[in-house]
Amino acid sequence: MTIANYLVLAAVLFTIGAVGVLVRRNAIVVFMCVELMLNSVNLTLVTFARSTGTLDGQLIAFFVMVVAAAEVVVGLAIIMSIYRTRRSASVDDANLLKY
Amino acid sequence: MSETLPATGLLAASWLLIALPLAGAAVLLLGGRRTDRWGHLLGTGTVVAAFVLGLACTVQLAGVDGRSVDVDLFTFIQTGSLDVGAGLLFDPLSAVFVLLITGVGALIHVYSIGYMAHDPARRRFFAYLDLFVAAMLLLVLGNSYVALYVGWEGVGLASYLLIAFWYTRPAAATAAKKAFVMNRVGDVGLALAVFVMFAQLGTTSYAGVLGNVGLLAGGTVTALGLLLLLGACGKSGQFPLQAWLPDAMEGPTPVSALIHAATMVTAGVYLIARSAPIFDASPSARTVVLVVGAITLMIGAIAGCAQDDIKKVLAYSTVSQIGYMFLAVGLGPVGYVAGLAHLLTHGFFKAGLFLGAGSVMHGMGDQTDMRRYGGLAGKMKTTFVTFGLGYLALIGFPLLSGYWTKDAIIEAAFDRGGVSGWLLGGVAVLGAGLTAFYMTRLMLLTFFGRPRWDDGVHPHESPGVMTVPMVVLAVGSVAAGFLLVEVFPLADWLAPVFGEPAEAAAHAIPPLLVSVLVSLVVLLGAVVAWLFVGRREVPVTAPARVSPVVRAARHAIYADAVNESLLMRPGMWLTRALVFVDNRGVDGVVNGTAAALGGSSSRLGRAQTGFVRSYALGMLGGAVLVAGALVAVTAG
């Protein structure tokens, strides 16, 4: 049992989140996957904070949470307004910006 | 050149000379119709004010040691090693021109109030006229070739606008375009000259260029002189660029008087006189000036003999007289003062003659064909007397203006000595005789003989606002030569610029003999004119069967035809060829590149599917690459 366990777990969670972003179409689920990726990064930060013996990692994890909260608020509002106009929460339906 | 002092007192305000007419032009052009009622008064007022200021400055300048002051205004261009300051140089030469421009300009402004009284666009006319005066003053007052160039282009613009003042007339529009294009040929020469100065000396100020002519190679000096001469030829209507000046008479007559007789067309003489050190250093350039002057003198005189349009005769006369001035300044130090003196007296009598012609046209319902005049001496007495005095001054009647200044040029030409001296002198004397011929013919056709007026024309004298300037100019025509040569010698005034007048060591021909000879030739010309015109009945339409000489003279020695066949047609062929190359070659390369890029980009654009998940996939792929590279680097 070393800190590498935590780090590998974080990497696995991050990857699952990334794959989720790629394969899911529901915008809210995609958003949840992004949150999972952020959380796995937080785990990495907390682990490294413990490893290096300073609190800076925890501070940064804290800031990540705050920024994530702000991001969720705005992102969900965007999803709401897209849903209002297009009656759909699928990210594939919002594909006007193309060639 | 003598030492230049910084300006003090009133001279420091000499920038107002330019600013006043410029402000007048700006107010008139921007003010629109609101200024219609008093615009002409404002335009005239600014020029009169400039004249008064110029006079005061000149009086103060007379008291300055060395008679040369520099007015530094602001930095115009500063980039790298190039530093062009905007400044004025007020010295005797510019003072003479300032007085000529503002003095004659003020008189012509006053005259225009009457002449343009019934024109709906009178305000615009005065605005352009003010613009011209401002640009011309900048031309003569600037202390560098760049400032001169700015003024040079400014007068070109004003000249274009004024020739095309009645732009609804096709003839006026075409004449303006012709003047503009031919001026541009000359302007390119001047611009190239300025570039050469930049390249060789790194400066364009008069002090910097003229003081360092000695540093330049002989060939460079000659090239500089020839380029300056090309510019001067364009602006002054000299051979081979003389063809625009007679056509420019399509503009209103005051314009012809101010711009195309008295001031702007003499800018070339100013340029050569100002650049005297360059021409002093290059005898070959000076010889070219001489040749150009002599040829133009003869072309103008010959063409003037066969014209029927009163303004065209005066225009060719102007071309010819400026040829005299070029001849004079081409003679070197002995001729500068003579040329400038002739320039000043010419400014007076030729402006007076044009104003007289305008007055005649005003009375004859804008008729310009002299064959339809005749017998006007009794109907328009003031015009007749003032015109007659200007005529006598022009042909060099003893003791009038032209006598003093033209004879000086002829003397100087003979004094050159050798074959060339005799040749030039002979040409000058012959020109004087031709001048007498065509001017006498003009007088006889216009004021004497049987009336050949059109139906419904009732000649009448012009109003006072027009005749007073004519009277003033006539007085100037009579007295200017005597004043400039004997009372206030121009040679002494200009001494700081051109050096002390050399005492005539040995004349090739005694001056008295020259005077007698010239007077006899002039008399002969006048008598011949009387034999041809005054003695017999004048047909109302020009006879068609004439000798080849007359036909050539009527067509101004075929200048337009030569221009067309030598320049215009090859130019058009060249243009067509270039258009072809441009369309097929240059555009082909450009369009081909664009098409290739466009095609490939539209193919690449297919990657923009609009699906955010595809983009995210790309990002993840990039992240994998980066992670792989990191691992590879740390492992390796």
Added chain:
Amino acid sequence: MSALAAAADTGVQLGTGEAVAFWILAPIAVLGALGMVFSRNAVHSALFLVNTMLALGIFYVVQEAPFLGAVQIIVYTGAIMILFLFVLMLVGRDTSDSVVETLRGQRVAAIVLGVGFAGLVGAGIARATEGTVVRGLDAVQGGSGDAADGNIEAIARLLFTRYLLAFEVTSALLITAAVGAMILAHTEREPGSRQSQKELSRARFLTADHPQTLPGPGVYARANSIAAPGRLPDGTPSVASFSTGIEPQDVDELPPASLGAERAGIPHRGGTDAALGTLDGTGSSREGDPS
């Protein structure tokens, strides 16, 4: 500083208890994550994510970050995920996603790249952290030594000294996000487009052939069954009052008089069904049962 130096020498051993906690929670977290990605119902996804986040919160506590653990559970799992569920309830009409992948090769490429990424990062981490001494946070928080502060005090001290600027900027970001969300979610109604009660009423009377509300089933009836038709003022059953789903049928009705009112001695003043259909409105000449 001395404590820090001392900790650097010895390091901290990760104990057996921690290993046990890890090996229990790590599979839960991974399974939660996988469940989130693969469940078709978005609400299930959210619940799986809550599961993972709770596990992560416990990991924080285990890793000497109790404050972050609490924040994770309260803010993330509590507030943010509730926000997600709110939006799901508002938006989630299509409750289950289609499993058909519409982009060609997307799913395969995603999985291949994901596995590759996890493998590379995992390998990198394993190599990089090999032999790393874990210093632990005793020197800067809790435990013994000079810095006898707890985790929260230590974080607060850092937050309001070294990270003060970041903290302020973050607060500005939060306010901006709140305002932005309000603007995004706000639907602009054209001024004056809102109809007043008067206009609505007028529109209803002008267009509909039935101005007032339809009578409910059983209105004026003597039964409270939904199957009993409503009665018109003249006592006849109203067809419009029939419930659409139910056949009208006979039901037991109350005795045919407002006996209660009469018993109380209250005179009929109209309004009771006993008076309906009569001309004088008193109910004294009451007719028989209209049905």
